[in-house]
Amino acid sequence: MSSQISGMQNSGHWYSDAVYVGNGANKPAPGINEGAPSPYLLRQQDLQRDNDRIHAAPGEFVAAKRAGLQMDAEQLKKVESSLNAKFTDGSLLKNAVNLNDRFEPSSQAVSDVDGKKIIDNRDDVYGFIVRTNNQPGYTPESANEAAKNGASTHGFLYRESDFLFDAANSYAKLADDEDFRYRNIRDEGFVRDSLDFFTNGNYTEDDVRKMQDQMTDLVREMAKQVRSGETPDLDKLQTKLTVGGADVTISELINMQTTGRKLSRVLNDIGIGNQIDAVGFGKVGIAKAVGHNYGASRGEIGAKFSEAIDRMYDKALSRVSRIATEVVEKANDGSGIYWRKTYKEVEKSDFQIADLLSKLDMSSKAAASKDLNAKMKQVDGIIEDYCRQHDMPADSFKRAGDKDALMKYMESWLNG
Numbered sequence: 001m002s003s004q005i006s007g008m009q010n011s012g013h014w015y016s017d018a019v020y021v022g023n024g025a026n027k028p029a030p031g032i033n034e035g036a037p038s039p040y041l042l043r044q045q046d047l048q049r050d051n052d053r054i055h056a057a058p059g060e061f062v063a064a065k066r067a068g069l070q071m072d073a074e075q076l077k078k079v080e081s082s083l084n085a086k087f088t089d090g091s092l093l094k095n096a097v098n099l100n101d102r103f104e105p106s107s108q109a110v111s112d113v114d115g116k117k118i119i120d121n122r123d124d125v126y127g128f129i130v131r132t133n134n135q136p137g138y139t140p141e142s143a144n145e146a147a148k149n150g151a152s153t154h155g156f157l158y159r160e161s162d163f164l165f166d167a168a169n170s171y172a173k174l175a176d177d178e179d180f181r182y183r184n185i186r187d188e189g190f191v192r193d194s195l196d197f198f199t200n201g202n203y204t205e206d207d208v209r210k211m212q213d214q215m216t217d218l219v220r221e222m223a224k225q226v227r228s229g230e231t232p233d234l235d236k237l238q239t240k241l242t243v244g245g246a247d248v249t250i251s252e253l254i255n256m257q258t259t260g261r262k263l264s265r266v267l268n269d270i271g272i273g274n275q276i277d278a279v280g281f282g283k284v285g286i287a288k289a290v291g292h293n294y295g296a297s298r299g300e301i302g303a304k305f306s307e308a309i310d311r312m313y314d315k316a317l318s319r320v321s322r323i324a325t326e327v328v329e330k331a332n333d334g335s336g337i338y339w340r341k342t343y344k345e346v347e348k349s350d351f352q353i354a355d356l357l358s359k360l361d362m363s364s365k366a367a368a369s370k371d372l373n374a375k376m377k378q379v380d381g382i383i384e385d386y387c388r389q390h391d392m393p394a395d396s397f398k399r400a401g402d403k404d405a406l407m408k409y410m411e412s413w414l415n416g
Contacts, residue, residue: 117175118179118180119179138158141155143155151315152264152267154196156198158261159257161190161234164215164218164219164234164250165222167219170184172227191212194253198243198246198308203244218237222234237251244304256301260308266283267287269283270284272343273346276349276383278406284358285357286409287313288310289359291313292306295307295309313358321347321351324344328343346386360410362413365415372407372410376403379402
């Protein structure tokens with residue numbers, strides 16, 4: 001095969017700049033040599049089987065696959081040309097992780113270590129994984145990329161835990177006097193995103209290794225459940241994970257993940273316009289209050305969760321403020337629509353509503369309902385002040401259903 005990448009070959013299928021799967025003669029040599037043939041082929045049958053765990057396909061292919069479309073020759077040629085260019089200039093491998101040394105068998109034939117028989121569980125994946133973030137929808141990678149661009153989200157919120165069950169089933173097959181040569185627990189993304197979310201990026205490689213060791217203990221505990229004939233149950237596991245210096249069970253961690261994901265969606269669902277959005281920004285404020293109330297009863301890890309929600313709340317408001325500033329600047333210099341000059345003033349009122357409801361008493365349903373009723377009167381005051389300043393009727397932005405909508409959202413967090 002030439003150094004140019006071919007879209008359809010008998011030896012493989014260039015579906016993605018992702019990973020070579022296979023053994024035997026087609027195994028790529030370690031390292032990348034200038035001008036060497038590309039080893040990044042993915043057998044079509046392996047792609048179909050493993051599609052859900054490969055998240056590095058070019059956007060054109062993903063869009064076509066998810067839409068159930070077939071690429072014509074011209075479209076395929078364009079994608080091939082793009083991949084060839086990336087391979088030639090080196091950008092294809094810019095963020096690659098070399099997996100060859102991770103899955104090569106040891107040069108020393110070890111059959112017994114500390115009285116245990118070593119089982120060679122070499123993985124069948126060779127080559128490189130090139131991490132890209134251009135597929136549609138939220139995956140952990142696309143969430144992290146969106147967060148870099150100002151979205152109130154994080155990869156941790158979208159990490160799956162299925163790998164634990166896969167690993168537990170493998171470990172359950174080991175006899176008491178056996179152990180694996182290779183760990184093969186696909187948890188690095190989960191571990192790193194968990195640490196990053198709760199520490200705001202302030203973690204070390206030692207923290208990663210420590211948590212991965214604990215994940216191994218977790219898998220062994222799950223394997224015992226399998227061997228005893230039980231279905232693995234995360235709620236029953238006693239192994240603790242250390243995240244940002246705080247201990248947490250996997251069940252608690254996944255519960256926080258689910259809660260954070262729900263709050264993130266609300267924090268991202270706001271914008272700016274020429275009318276006050278009491279419901280949208282009211283929900284954003286309530287989301288922050290929920291984060292504080294949820295974390296308050298969960299010790300040190302709960303406090304870190306609340307801080308993470310605070311950071312996403314701040315990003316939500318910063319994103320809106322940035323958009324409002326850009327719109328007003330264009331309106332002022334004549335390149336935008338003149339009546340949008342009020343966006344920054346609307347922003348001020350929206351932010352006041354969010355801040356007011358972020359202090360909602362969520363200690364109980366009765367307390368929250370009473371406090372929300374009181375605070376809605378203050379929301380009315382914020383709207384009236386804006387209308388007065390702009391010579392508008394005092395009820396211009398008051399909507400009959402606003403209070404009910406916010407009450408319903410607040411109760412949805414307290415009814416569970």
